[in-house]
Amino acid sequence: MDQKLKEIVFKNSDSIVHMWMEEIETLKEENYTSSVSDELFESTNREFVNVIFTSIKNQSTSLTLEEFSEKLINLGWPLSYITDGLQVFRRVTIDFILSQEEQVDSKYISNVLQSVDSWTEPIIRKLVNEYSGSWEHIVSLQRIALQELSAPLIPVMDNITIMPLIGTIDTERAKLIMENLLEGVMNHNSEVVLIDITGVPVVDTMVAHHIIQAAEAVRLIGSTCILVGIRPEIAQTIVNLGIDLGKFPTKSSLRKGFSAALEITDRKIVNLDTKDEGIVDMLDSLGEE
Template identity: 45%
Template sequence: MNKQMATYIQDNMTGIISKWQEQMKREQDDRSYQVISDEVMNQTSQEFAGLMLSSLLESHEAYEKRLQDFSEKVVRLGWSITYVTKAIDYFAEIVYEGMKLQGMITQENMDGFIHEFANWATPIRNSTLDIYSKTWERTVSLQKIALQELSASLIPVFDKVSVMPLVGTIDTERAKLIMENLLDGVVRHRAEVVLLDITGVPVVDTMVAHHIIQAADAVRLVGAKCMLVGIRPEIAQTIVTLGINLNDFTTTSTLQRGVEQALAWTNRKIVEVEEA
């Protein structure tokens, strides 16, 4: 029966892919067809159909390699696990219905084919989801590392004045990285004033505030002043509601005001120069 299934897919590949694409386009909750070009989607569809066929024809090692490559590709394209699962189910349904229309599946052999289709689709689904999950976890881990590296650097903007822009959620692991980079940067750049910019931090709760206060205390211990900038109105309201005490260091609503204050602390100011 596997041979009959493989022969049908090979002989009707174009029609199967066309029906499968139409079926997948009806999944309005997924944006896969909206965010990539038709050319890329057509190529991906061909690869997916080849993956489904290879599980019937190729050795286990060859199939696993193809499966790994495809899973990594759909993760990059942003396919959700739900979307991948539906893709497998729809492909199997289209092949089954097509074989029925051609008389290859009859009332007499239907039970056997149902069993074969289950044995075909279920392992593909399980293997795909397993590799997809591992690939996704690895991708997220790499993105997290990249985000940490990009969003926890102390940047000198003026002599003796440096800024650390914080982006994303601050957890205990990121707070440790922020503290290390902050102290290292203060010493390396000989900063006297450090501005912690939380404009890109979506939520400031008690834990986040605790990490920020610890960072400010550490900066003071190495002989520099710390200022918290980028406090949006909703963040200010949250800080007041939670009863978080930020009285020990200066706060401003914008980075621009923070820079002006930092320059004042270092006996400088920004002046406009009239054109001659």
């Protein structure tokens, strides 16, 4: 940036900041930050303009470009806040510099535009790149967390596990379901796996195909798969689509499926009647011991 123009900007930084803050305030009323408190909006704006000014001075600041972009992401503010804010700053700075001269020619205007651009454009690129990089990193971490939660396999009893599925099942998630299912069956030594689709809103041909593949894979490693949560509308859809689910058991509810799993593993639910003399005698004998 031209040294003379630098001096004008730094000498009148308070005036430029004031003009910039006024224009930024109108952006708040229009769109993305309308729900932000006035105190937070003002403090963030001042941090923003401080980052801009210190960048041209090549001075260290308590809040770097990287930290500022990460802060905006944590606040949930869009990238447009950065781009709009810098464009406003560019326009305000140019207008102020030109207003300081009584007579300006095209050469002077060109020099001002080029000088201000050489200052603001690197900041725009840096902030946008840092914002995008931080955002991609956060999204990547969130994707991993969602994948870990999207197909959990829960051991509820010896040799019996349940996989509750919630939400839409696409090809990528179906692959994850298959991997978790087979790995979990081996790790938990499961004889029976209950796949609960109560929370799956739509079961179409693709979803049914993925479920059938998962059940067949479980069968091949020596376990039984029971599909539970077959609601009436899903049953009707399956019939209309001509999908054959006859290769493995299906139940309308998790409770019925669990009862079937107990039977497969040679167990059953027994209602204990404490009035039965035999049980009372057994409890008494245990108490004496």
